Amino acid sequence: xxxxxxxxxxxxxxxxxxxxxxxxxxxxxxxxxxxxxxxxxxxxxxxxxxxxxxxxxxxxxxxxxxxxxxxxxxxxxxxxxxxxxxxxxxxxxxxxxxxxxxxxxxxxxxxxxxxxxxxxxxxxxxxxxxxxxxxxxxxxxxxxxxxxxxxxxxxxxxxxxxxxxxxxxxxxxxxxxxxxxxxxxxxxxxxxxxxxxxxxxxxxxxxxxxxxxxxxxxxxxxxxxxxxxxxxxxxxxxxxxxxxxxxxxxxxxxxxxxxxxxxxxxxxxxxxxxxxxxxxxxxxxxxxxxxxx
Numbered sequence: 001x002x003x004x005x006x007x008x009x010x011x012x013x014x015x016x017x018x019x020x021x022x023x024x025x026x027x028x029x030x031x032x033x034x035x036x037x038x039x040x041x042x043x044x045x046x047x048x049x050x051x052x053x054x055x056x057x058x059x060x061x062x063x064x065x066x067x068x069x070x071x072x073x074x075x076x077x078x079x080x081x082x083x084x085x086x087x088x089x090x091x092x093x094x095x096x097x098x099x100x101x102x103x104x105x106x107x108x109x110x111x112x113x114x115x116x117x118x119x120x121x122x123x124x125x126x127x128x129x130x131x132x133x134x135x136x137x138x139x140x141x142x143x144x145x146x147x148x149x150x151x152x153x154x155x156x157x158x159x160x161x162x163x164x165x166x167x168x169x170x171x172x173x174x175x176x177x178x179x180x181x182x183x184x185x186x187x188x189x190x191x192x193x194x195x196x197x198x199x200x201x202x203x204x205x206x207x208x209x210x211x212x213x214x215x216x217x218x219x220x221x222x223x224x225x226x227x228x229x230x231x232x233x234x235x236x237x238x239x240x241x242x243x244x245x246x247x248x249x250x251x252x253x254x255x256x257x258x259x260x261x262x263x264x265x266x267x268x269x270x271x272x273x274x275x276x277x278x279x280x281x282x283x284x285x286x287x288x289x290x291x292x293x
Contacts, residue, residue: 001025002046002152002182007055009041016041018206020055024152028178030193031186032275033203034283039186040080042203043156046184047077059152076150078141080157086130090121090140093129097144108147115143119173135166142173152182159192171196190276200275202282209282218273224261225277226268229253243284245277 004022008015017038033039044050045057048064048071057064064071084093091112098108116122119139129137138158145153155174159167167189174183175196185193193200200217202210210217225245230238235247235254242258249255257271259281264270 001060003058004042004046005056005058007042007045007052007057009045009050010053015206017203020208022201022208022211024182024184026178026180026182027198028174028183028185028193028196030197030200031184031203032188032190032193032200032279034188037203037283038206039188039203040156043154043184043186046152046154047075048072073148074151076145076148076153078138078145078153078155078158082141082144084129084137084140087128089124089126089128090116090143091125093140094143094147098147101148103148111147111149112143115146118146118176119143120169133166135162135169138162138166138170139173142170146177150181152184153177154184154186156186157188158185159187159189167192190279194275202279204282214275217278218275220278221259221273221281223270224259225257225271225273226260226264227255227257227271228265228268229255230267243281245280 002024004020007020008018010016020042031039031042041050045052051065059067059071059074085096088096094112094115095108098112103111113122116125119142121136121139121143124132124136129140132140141158142155145155159170162170171192174185177183178196178198185197187193194214197214199211199213201208202217210220229250230253232254235256238256239258242256242260245257245259247254247256257277259277260268
């Protein structure tokens with residue numbers, strides 16, 4: 001078990017995270033927050049790239065700083081952008097990474113073959129990566145993170161730039177990998193975690209705001225989500241009274257999915273909230289600020 005115990009991180013007077021408490025066991029955890037909310041800071045502490053200013057991170061009861069190299073041997077990490085050599089093939093690149101890790105050559109050869117099959121790259125194992133798509137490069141990244149058969153797999157914004165088909169393939173792969181390990185997926189793309197995460201962790205104002213299953217998280221706005229269709233000329237006034245989640249044209253009217261805390265009107269239809277609804281509502285101020293000109 002991986003435990004984050006009252007962890008804070010400061011840079012001088014700036015506090016990036018404060019009093020974070022989390023527990024991870026085998027399964028997929030979606031670390032969900034807008035860009036700049038502290039996800040990457042937490043990821044870097046979990047991977048020992050930086051260290052807490054306060055608190056401790058424990059693996060099976062021992063501080064990971066005391067475990068040192070033994071902890072890093074249990075760890076697989078895919079950063080937002082991982083360095084690779086474009087003129088290397090996936091096989092050459094994984095052989096290089098394995099040599100850096102000091103892996104036995106015979107063990108490494110078998111492991112590379114198995115991983116390239118797992119990430120569906122066995123047919124291009126000897127092709128130079130300079131011709132690969134973004135999705136193929138990300139799959140090489142997953143393979144390098146899995147090279148040492150880690151007990152903890154940490155992925156920071158792994159699907160940025162992938163097309164929808166590649167994202168589906170990636171999610172299916174993560175579900176397979178999470179059977180016997182901790183997988184922590186840091187993202188601001190809700191669909192990446194909605195179908196595969198055992199638990200969602202939402203960070204806001206430098207602290208853990210919510211942690212729970214998707215059903216538990218969605219209860220935050222249960223009974224507050226509706227849909228209705230209105231004439232376009234009424235839309236501006238209507239949206240001043242509710243929080244709009246999505247809008248689309250339908251039969252000459254504007255169909256709006258929205259959140260309202262007041263008693264529903266006869267023309268409103270109550271709908272079941274989803275994780276994206278919660279994300280948009282919880283981070284409404286952060287999203288508006290980041291999209292402002």
